[in-house]
Amino acid sequence: MKPPRFDYHAPTSLDEALSLLGRYGGDAKLLAGGQSLMPLLNFRLSRPAALIDLNRIPALAYIKEADGQVRFGAMTRQRAVEFSPVVQARLPLLQEATRWVGHLPIRTRGTIGGSIAHADPSAEYPAVLAALEGQVVVRGPRGERTLRPEQLFRTYLTTSLEADEILTEVRLPGMPAGAGYAFEEFARRHGDFAIIGIAAMVIVEGRRCRTARLATAGAGPVPVRLRAAEEILEKDGLGDAAIDAAAQSAGELVGPDSDIHASADYRRHLTRVLTARALRRALARAGGR
Amino acid sequence: MIGAPLRRREDLRFLTGQARYVADLEVPRMLHAAFLRSPHAHARLVGIDAAPARSAPGVAACLTGEELHRHVRPLRAPSRMKDYRPTDFPALALGKVRHAGEAVAAVVAESRYAAEDALDLIEVEYAPLPAVAEAPAAMAEGSPLVHEDAGSNVLLSRAFAQGDVETAFRGAAAVVGDRFRFHRHAGVAIENRACLADFDAGRGALTLWTSTQIPGIVRDALAELLALPAQSVRVVAPDVGGGFGVKTVLYPEEIAVAVLARRLGQPVKWVGDRREDLLSSTQAWDEIIDAELALDAEGAIRGLRARVVADVGAYSIYPWTASIEVIQVVSFLPGPYRVPHYRAEAFGVATNKAPMGPYRGVGRPVAVFVMEALLDRAARRLGLDPLEVRRRNVIRSGELPYRSPSGIVWDSGSFAECLERAAEVAGYAGLRQEQERARAAGRRLGIGLGSYVELTGVGSAIPVSPGADIATGTEGATVRMEPGGGVTAIFGLACHGQGHETALAQVVAAELGVKVDDVRVLQGDTGLSPHGTGTYASRSAVLGGGAAILAARAVRDKALAIAAHQLEASAGDLEIAAGVIGVRGVPDRALTLAQVTAAAYAGTKRLPKGMEPGLEATRFYDPYLGTASNATHLAVVEVDPSTCAVRVLRYVVVEDCGRIINPLIVEGQAIGGVVQGIGAALLEELVYAADGQLLTATLMDYLVPTAGDVPAIEVHHVERPSPTTLGGFKGVGEGGTIGAPAAVANAVADALAPLGIEITELPVTGERLFRLLAARR
Structure with a gap:
């Protein structure tokens, strides 16, 4: 279990990294936290000509607030996200989801940008990005562009990034004060990739649900935003019947695959169960801040 | 010590x-x-x-x-x-x-x-x-052959009967039975x-x-x-770094x-x-067990019959052969219970999978899972409490030694005592009340029991793997006094996590009258040790401990003889403690073991007439038959019928491994074994596709329990020294894994019993529970 030979570069600036990426013309891999890439290399499932290590670019690791958003440098460690006061105050859903990401040693190395760019549909961060309608910033030789989740995620482990582009920043709109939220996940063991995960946020106004956001992990080739389920809640509120109807709808909206850990039927069932649980927990938290 | x-x-x-x-x-x-x-x-x-x-x-x-x-x-x-x-x-x-x-x-x-x-x-x-992927198909006429030379995929079979099973079943008040399936398991040593x-x-x-x-x-x-x-x-x-039989x-x-x-x-x-x-690496289990239990109206077992088909994979492994697992399933199926009539047959069938070999428990985890599941079903059928049905059938101490219907002799044990003690320390009656309260509140708790008796420290009378043509009944130990009075103890055993360097040092130190810290244990090196085979089959405490006692005793006797000569005392008046040999009752007449050792190596001049110089001994020990080791496990689980998650809330082990050398090591062995048994019950499964491809070739797909998946495991001891082994030791390395799948499976079945769900297949994963529950919705 040793990788084939590859060149190794450790640039110290983003421009240098981009220029290296261009030089290899698509045959290089970016090394962020390495928690998924290193096994792929060791299994020889990925055989790039070069690794471009982003870990020595300090300018890519930050958490800051701007224009009502929280902006994360792509190389921000999951552990930094987990303990950031800014995240705690402005993005409690992201903080809760982070606790489901692997285990402590994994979060110490893993990065927010790496997790999203890797586009594993069972991962927690892509679901949060979808639920909160965040964006990613991508830099390449043709300049900078921002992508919404539905523009970014194509299918399993595949994004719309070009081979010469680098995901540099993740932008998540700060959650409104009083928003209720919950991240529910079922994995066979804590720390495993989700069988199903549900990211939920609700904004309650009196008896109305002004905004509902629901997105999945593990329920298909990309994170699924459950718009029809959200609409039920925005129309009918957050009573038991509406939550059950939204959960039912969630199960119909997803098209999960079967694998050795869970059949499509079981995943669909879990989507319903966890959607209802997430909504009830989010409702209990709503307005309480 | x-x-x-x-x-x-x-x-x-x-x-x-x-x-x-x-x-x-x-x-x-x-x-x-x-x-x-x-x-x-x-x-x-x-x-x-x-x-x-x-x-x-x-x-x-x-x-x-x-x-x-x-x-x-x-x-x-x-x-x-x-x-x-x-x-x-x-x-x-x-x-x-x-x-x-x-x-x-x-x-x-x-x-x-x-x-x-x-x-x-x-x-x-x-x-x-064409791949031969499943044992039943591999047994069928016309199946492709894994080994053409063998002429059949059935590499071994054995049948035996004790008593009149047909009559026992005909007159039964209740017959319970099913087809059970225990899937393939990997050992997953850290190294x-x-x-x-x-x-x-x-x-x-x-x-x-x-x-x-x-x-x-x-x-x-x-x-x-x-x-x-x-x-x-x-x-x-x-x-x-770990072996577990693999x-x-x-x-x-x-x-x-x-x-x-x-x-x-x-x-x-x-x-x-x-x-x-x-x-x-060799894999474990992978068996289909058709088993039925017949009982009378009072819940006493009348008879048991079983047919076990094991998927032994592609090769018959050396030295144990492909028979190691499946024959032991039928040998141990009756468990610590009175089974007057028993009939069983077993088949080992070659397929295109990795070879099957011994794994912690060997056959017994599967046997205990099946027998204990049958007992729970019998209890439900007869309207008895699961604990009560066991009380009515468990072999009492007064009945020992007891010849099991498969021919194994249980020399000693505490089968009923461990059962009662487990119920007592777990607060069984209180747990049943808690279960009722939880049920009223919409929660599904389950309580599961699993009791076993196994044969450990097997000597030369019985092969540790049925039929295997290899001698495994003896172990040697060399005990040598070193200049300065320290001790080197060398064993043909090997160690992969059992703590021999501590436990065997305790045995040698106790026998020699030296401090444990003064004994160095060497093992796992054929160039250094007397002949031995290694560590497997819960044998090292019994065989290694026995050889250590014999060798240390010989060195001690010689040291006493030398000291007696030098002190001009009778050896019978001498005692050794903390490395000093003294004359009983005469505190100023003493020699250190260092002085005695120096004399021993100095030669004839300082030794009793005719005594050979040197102070070391090599002795071999053969416990001949082996000794029974037993335990009762009790698990409490909660099943979430919505997510199909199972959480083990509580776990109690009451075990009897005879005279305990070191309780920390015994408890460590029990806990580690239970964790692997919980893994076997809930998580661990090697999945092969129909074309024979292994789908779980990484630890992201083959799931072993983590610390988060197991509760604190409570271990209690009933210490009945073995009457048949030197030192009274019994084996304990495998027991945890033997009891746990049964206890956890029974607890899950108990939680879901009101829904009419039985557990026949392990591991009982979320997916399997989902399908069982969906069938009832």
């Missing part, structure tokens, strides 16, 4: 990264091997072109099966069993491949990287054959298999360092295979690196990676 809860002395080096495993060993001029492994489960080898690999940078050699087997014959595990078909196990595939992951060729290069690069260059032409061979051409001697439990067996078998005298082969098991087998890689090192004149090392481990 015996019975003291001493912390394990070896743990400091394990916990501080100072242990030395095979992967840590460096020998000058050492090369690295990598193995090309078959991507097919079953295929004819049409041709192999190794030339491009041979000319790759850094490559010293590339060997195919045909080339290797010009130097060494394929392995063959003999058996005395009547219905056993012996088959060849080539170290590198010959003619065809029989499971995905089977080694096809070996590359030796200056680094593992270079070796793996060269593997990519080997061109193999395979002609795929993967690894070996390093060095052939000293000048001396004509081979040294093999290998991560094994059986250095003695590997030595004897390698010497024979390589046509070297046994004294010219030294096998060393250095620190070994490392009790002579493996193809061990043979291949030995041949390669000899041919190349350079040391060759292979360190298996996790993928290789999951693909090619």
Whole structure:
């Protein structure tokens, strides 16, 4: 279990990294936290000509607030996200989801940008990005562009990034004060990739649900935003019947695959169960801040 | 000293990264091997072109099966069993491949990287054959054969009967039964298999360092295979990071690196990676059990019948053969219960999967799961509490020794006492009330019991693997006093986590009257130790402990004789304590063991007339029959019927391993075993596709329990010294794994009993529970 030979570069600036990426013309891999890439290399499932290590670019690791958003440098460690006061105050859903990401040693190395760019549909961060309608910033030789989740995620482990582009920043709109939220996940063991995960946020106004956001992990080739389920809640509120109807709808909206850990039927069932649980927990938290 | 809860002395080096495993060993001029492994489960080898690999940078050699087997014959595990078909196990595939992951060729290069690069260059032409994926299909007429020479995929079968089962069933008030399925399991030692061979051409001697439990067996078998005298082969098991039975087998890689090192004149090392481990190490269980239990109206067992089909994979392993697991299922099925009439048959069936071998518990986890599930069903059928039905059938101490219907004699034990004690410490009645309250609140709690008795410390009367043609009934120990009064104790045993360096030092120290810290234990090195086979089958406390007592006693007697001579006292008036020999009641007449040892090595002048100099002894111990070890496990689980998650809330073990040498080690063994049993019950499963591909070849897919998946495990002891072994010790290494699958499975079934759900298949994963619940919705 040793990788084939590859060149190794450790640039110290983003421009240098981009220029290296261009030089290899698509045959290089970016090394962020390495928690998924290193096994792929060791299994020889990925055989790039070069690794471009982003870990020595300090300018890519930050958490800051701007224009009502929280902006994360792509190389921000999951552990930094987990303990950031800014995240705690402005993005409690992201903080809760982070606790489901692997285990402590994994979060110490893993990065927010790496997790999203890797586009594993069972991962927690892509679901949060979808639920909160965040964006990613991508830099390449043709300049900078921002992508919404539905523009970014194509299918399993595949994004719309070009081979010469680098995901540099993740932008998540700060959650409104009083928003209720919950991240529910079922994995066979804590720390495993989700069988199903549900990211939920609700904004309650009196008896109305002004905004509902629901997105999945593990329920298909990309994170699924459950718009029809959200609409039920925005129309009918957050009573038991509406939550059950939204959960039912969630199960119909997803098209999960079967694998050795869970059949499509079981995943669909879990989507319903966890959607209802997430909504009830989010409702209990709503307005309480 | 015996019975003291001493912390394990070896743990400091394990916990501080100072242990030395095979992967840590460096020998000058050492090369690295990598193995090309078959991507097919079953295929004819049409041709192999190794030339491009041979000319790759850094490559010293590339060997195919045909080339290797010009130097060494394929392995063959003999058996005395009547219905056993012996088959060849080539170290590198010959003619065809029989499971995905089977080694096809070996590359030796200056680094593992270079070796793996060269593997990519080997061109193999395979002609795929239909895979034999499941045992029932493999038994059917016309199935493709895994071994054409054998003429059948059924490599072994055995049937036996005790009493009149038909009559017992005909007159029964209740018959419960089902088809049970226990899926394939992996051992998953932290340290993967690894070996390093060095052939000293000048001396004509081979040294093999290998991560094994059986250095003695590997030595004897390698010497024979390589046509070297046994004294010219030294096998060393250095620190070994777990074995669980998986490392009790002579493996193809061990043979291949030995041949390669000899041919190349350079040391060759292979360190298996996790993928290789999951693909090619021996696997466990994989059985289909049809079993029925007949009871009378009072809940007393009248009879038991069973048919067990085991999927033994592609090869019959050396030395245990393909019979190791399945025969033990039927041997141990009656458990610690009175079963007057019993009939069973067992089949070991070859398929295109990795070979099946011994794994912690061997047969007994499956047997106990089935028997205990049958008892719970009987309780439900007869309207009895599960504890009550066991009380009515468990063998009482007054009935011991007891001959089980499969012919095993239980010399001693505390079957009923462990059952009652488990109920008492767990607060069984209170748990039932709590279960009722939880049920009223919409929560599903379940309580499960699992009791077993097993045979440990088996001596020469019985083979540890049915029919296996190998002697495993004895162990030797050398105890030597060293200048200064310290002690070296050398064993043919090996250690892969059992704490021998502490426990055996306690035994020697107690016998010799020295401090535990003054005893150094050496083991796992055939060049150093008296003859022995290794550590497996819960034997080391009994056989190693017994040999230690005999050897230490001989040294002690001699030391006393020397001291008596010097002190001009009678040996009978002397006593040893803390390294000092004194005359009882005369405090100023004493000698230290250091002084006695100096005299012993100084020679005849200072010794009693006619006494041989020196102060060491080697003794062998054979417990002959072996001794029974038993326990009751109790699990409390909660099932979430919405997510199908199972959480183990509480776990109680009450065990009897005889006289306890070190309770911390016993508890550690019980806890570790239970964790593996919980894994077997809920998580761990090797999944093969219909074409024989392993779908769980990483630890992301093969799931072992983590600390978060198990509760604190409460271990209690009922200490009944064995009447038949020296020291009164019984084996305890495997017990945790034997009781746990049954207890957890019964707890899950108990939680779901109101829904009419029974558990027949382990592991009971979320997916399986989902399907069971969906069928009831």
